[in-house]
Amino acid sequence: xxxxxxxxxxxxxxxxxxxxxxxxxxxxxxxxxxxxxxxxxxxxxxxxxxxxxxxxxxxxxxxxxxxxxxxxxxxxxxxxxxxxxxxxxxxxxxxxxxxxxxxxxxxxxxxxxxxxxxxxxxxxxxxxxxxxxxxxxxxxxxxxxxxxxxxxxxxxxxxxxxxxxxxxxxxxxxxxxxxxxxxxxxxxxxxxxxxxxxxxxxxxxxxxxxxxxxxxxxxxxxxxxxxxxxxxxxxxxxxxxxxxxxxxxxxxxxxxxxxxxxxxxxxxxxxxxxxxxxxxxxxxxxxxxxxxxxxxxxxxxxxxxxxxxxxxxxxxxxxxxxxxxxxxxxxxxxxxxxxxxxxxxxxxxxxxxxxxxxxxxxxxxxxxxxxxxxxxxxxxxxxxxxxxxxxxxxxxxxx
Ligand code: ACO
Numbered sequence: 210x211x212x213x214x215x216x217x218x219x220x221x222x223x224x225x226x227x228x229x230x231x232x233x234x235x236x237x238x239x240x241x242x243x244x245x246x247x248x249x250x251x252x253x254x255x256x257x258x259x260x261x262x263x264x265x266x267x268x269x270x271x272x273x274x275x276x277x278x279x280x281x282x283x284x285x286x287x288x289x290x291x292x293x294x295x296x297x298x299x300x301x302x303x304x305x306x307x308x309x310x311x312x313x314x315x316x317x318x319x320x321x322x323x324x325x326x327x328x329x330x331x332x333x334x335x336x337x338x339x340x341x342x343x344x345x346x347x348x349x350x351x352x353x354x355x356x357x358x359x360x361x362x363x364x365x366x367x368x369x370x371x372x373x374x375x376x377x378x379x380x381x382x383x384x385x386x387x388x389x390x391x392x393x394x395x396x397x398x399x400x401x402x403x404x405x406x407x408x409x410x411x412x413x414x415x416x417x418x419x420x421x422x423x424x425x426x427x428x429x430x431x432x433x434x435x436x437x438x439x440x441x442x443x444x445x446x447x448x449x450x451x452x453x454x455x456x457x458x459x460x461x462x463x464x465x466x467x468x469x470x471x472x473x474x475x476x477x478x479x480x481x482x483x484x485x486x487x488x489x490x491x492x493x494x495x496x497x498x499x500x501x502x503x504x505x506x507x508x509x510x511x512x513x514x515x516x517x518x519x520x521x522x523x524x525x526x527x528x529x530x531x532x533x534x535x536x537x538x539x540x541x542x543x544x545x546x547x548x549x550x551x552x553x554x555x556x557x558x559x560x561x562x563x564x565x566x567x568x569x570x571x572x573x574x575x576x577x578x579x580x581x582x583x584x585x586x587x588x589x590x591x592x593x594x595x596x597x598x599x600x601x602x603x604x605x606x607x608x
Contacts, residue, residue, distance in 0.1 A: 210233065213232075217594065223594045223596060225596055228490075229414075229419075230490070233414075234414065234419065234422070234591065235414070235422065235582065235585075235588075236585075236587075237413060237414070237578070237581060238252075238275070238581070239251070239252065239272060239411060239413065239574070239577050239578065239581060240252075240272075240411045240412065240413040240574070241253070241413075242412070242413055242491050242492075244489070244491035244492045244493050244494070245493055245494055246494060247492060247494045247495040247496065247497045247500075248497065249412075249497050249498065251268065251271060251272055251410065251411055252271050252272065252275055252276070254271070254277075256408065256497055256498065256501070257497065257501065259271075259407060260404050260407050260408055260501055263407060264375075264376070264403060264407075265376055265377060265403050265406045265407055265410070265573075266283070266286060266287055266290060266348070266376055267283055268407050268410050268573065269348060269410065269572075269573035269576075270282070270283065270286055272410060272411050272573045272574055272576075272577040273344065273573060273576055273577045273580060287376070289345050290345055290348050290349045290376070291349070291372045292349075292372075293345050293346050293348075293349035293350065294349045294350065294352075294353055294370035294372060294379070295353075295369070295370060296350060296353055296354070296357075297327045299327070300320065300323060300324075300327050301357070301367060303319075303320060303323055304316065304320070304357055304358075304361050304367075307319065307361070309361060309362065309364060310362070311361075311362075312443075312561055313355070313358035313359060313361075313362055313561050313562055313565045314439065314442075314443045314449075314561075314564050314565055314568070315443075316354075316357075316358035316361065317351075317354060317355055317358050317439055317565055317568060318436045318437075318439040318440045318443070319436075320354045320357075320358070321347075321351065321354065321432055321435055321436040321439060322432065322433065322436035324346065324347075324350065324432040324436075325430055325432040325433055328342075328343070328346055328432070330342070331343040331346060331431075332430040332432075333430075334425075334428050334429075334430060334431070334583055340431065340580060340583065343430070343431040343432065344431070344576050344580070347431065347432070347435060347572060347576060348572065348573070348576070351568070351569055351572050352376070352379070352380040352383070352569055353370055353383060355380075355562075355565045355566075355568070355569055356368075356380060356383030356384045357383075358562075358565060359384050359558075359559075359562050359565070360383075360384070362559070362561065362562075365387065366387070366388055367383075368382065368383050368386050368387075368388070370383060371383075374394070375399075376403075377399050377400075377402055377403040377406070378394040378399050380402075380569070381394050381395075381398065381399060381402065382394065384557075384558070384562075385557060395513075397509065397512040397513065398509070398513070398556050401505055401508070401509045401552060401556070402556065402566075404501075404505060405502065405505065405549060405552065405553075405566070405570065406566070406569060406570040407570070408498045408501060408502065408545060408570070409498075409545065409567055409570025409571050410570055410571065410572075410573045410574050411571070411573065411574030411577065411578075412571075412574065415447065416441050416442075416444075416446075416447045417438040417439070417441040417442040417447060417448065417571065417575070418438065418571075418574060418575060418578050419441075420437050420438050420440075420441035421434045421435055421437065421438035421575045421578055421579050422434075422578055422579065422582045422591065423591040424437040424438075425579045425582050425583060426582060426588055426589065426590045426591040427590055427591075431576070431579055434575075434579055435572070435575050435576070435579070438571075438575045439568050442564060442567060442568055442571065443564060445485065448546075448564045448567040448568065448571070449564050450485050450486055450544070450546040451486070451546040451549045451550045451553070451563040451564060451566075451567060452550065452560045452561065452563045452564055453485040453486075454485045454486040454523075454546055454547055454549075454550045455519065455550035455551070455554060455560045455563065456485075456560065457484075457485045457486075458519040458522050458523055458526075458550075458551075459519065461522055461526075462518055462519060462522060468522065468525045468526050468529050469529055471526070472484070472526070472529050472530060472533060475535075476533070476535045484526065484530060484536075484541070485546070486523075486543055486544055486546045486547030486548075486550075487530060487536070487541050487542065487543055487544065487547065488539070488541040488542075488544065489542070489544045492542060492544065493540040494540070494542070495542045495543075496542060496543065496544045496545055498544075498545040499542070499543040499544055499545055499547055499548065502545060502547070502548045502549055502552070503543070503547075503548050505548075505552055506520060506548040506551050506552050509552050509555055509556070510551070510552070510555050513555055513556075515555040517551060517554065517555060519551055519554070520548075520551045523547065523548060523551060527543055527547070546567075549563065549566075549567075550563050553566060
């Protein structure tokens with residue numbers, strides 16, 4: 210790699226790199242990806258080992274603080290997060306002001322932005338204790354906000370967090386429990402969800418993480434920066450792809466169109482359609498997360514006794530695409546989003562919640578990057594250059 214930070218100043222030239230295909234905006238010690246080999250590591254640990262052995266909060270610690278926690282460190286961390294799960298009562302009422310049919314991602318980003326108004330005592334970006342408090346608050350409150358976004362869309366009452374439960378079990382209860390009857394967590398669902406969240410925890414400089422860093426580089430507080438990241442994640446070319454995949458599979462099923470015909474239309478770029486859940490800027494061999502998610506899809510649906518035609522359509526689509534020159538030449542493989550929707554659906558989440566689940570997964574990565582950026586003395590405000598293509602200087606018309 211070459212450092213071109215002073216290239217423009219020294220040469221007078223500006224390097225154009227649309228979509229940052231070639232240009233690194235930062236150094237980072239958090240996540241390593243080798244897109245040609247299909248390798249993903251958090252802080253040096255392979256994603257396969259992490260997914261098999263860890264919990265969401267343990268991985269959050271690893272990403273944020275750099276090493277695995279000791280058992281006592283993890284216990285104290287879990288306890289601290291548990292103590293911050295309650296939302297301010299006014300923040301609970303904040304949801305009342307939003308329309309019931311609002312997309313849960315919009316609700317999520319609005320409520321996270323509103324955290325800046327409720328928790329002014331942790332907005333300093335220079336005070337390590339406040340940064341720590343914001344970290345804990347976000348980890349504790351985002352799942353609660355997410356579950357309230359879900360409950361609101363259903364018109365159901367919000368539950369208070371149950372701090373006797375683990376992080377994931379509590380989240381499931383907040384989403385699927387109700388006031389009228391006891392809720393029993395299904396361990397298969399809980400472990401599968403935790404595994405999916407872990408697989409999403411970080412992915413180096415993707416669009417939403419870059420957004421968090423860019424906003425954070427202005428010294429905006431952590432809540433404001435992460436709210437911006439949630440909005441970046443919303444788009445169908447990024448986190449919104451998991452919802453878009455399920456929509457695509459549902460449309461194929463409803464129309465009765467063959468998978469081969471649909472793939473033909475994708476290849477002809479008819480109406481600009483893409484095979485959602487396929488392709489990645491970095492992975493040009495396979496996405497190691499997609500492999501793990503596909504295994505989960507089979508296991509979870511089997512364990513829950515769910516038979517879903519959409520899973521069969523997804524598998525058929527994958528097989529047809531992977532054998533097709535269009536996809537082979539462009540190195541397009543299933544990404545993490547291709548099979549997640551089918552699993553979330555089997556768990557009982559509506560499609561509009563899928564990207565919200567991604568956001569909960571990605572939160573520790575966003576926090577880790579925000580903190581790394583904030584602690585790095587070399588950080589400068591993010592301010593891309595442009596190549597101006599507009600009108601030359603013009604005289605103001607005489608009137
Ligand atoms: N279906 C059909 N064609 C595709 C797809 C796709 N999913 N993805 C890329 N292509 C084609 C493009 O049309 C282009 O073809 P061309 O050379 O004939 O013009 C070529 O492959 C290269 O595509 P780019 O858009 O330049 O690739 P880029 O790296 O910019 O985009 C992206 C990556 C956005 C992920 C893209 O593959 C895509 O749109 N995929 C579908 C949406 C999706 O699944 N997003 C989730 C990404 S993973 C995540 O955020 C968690």
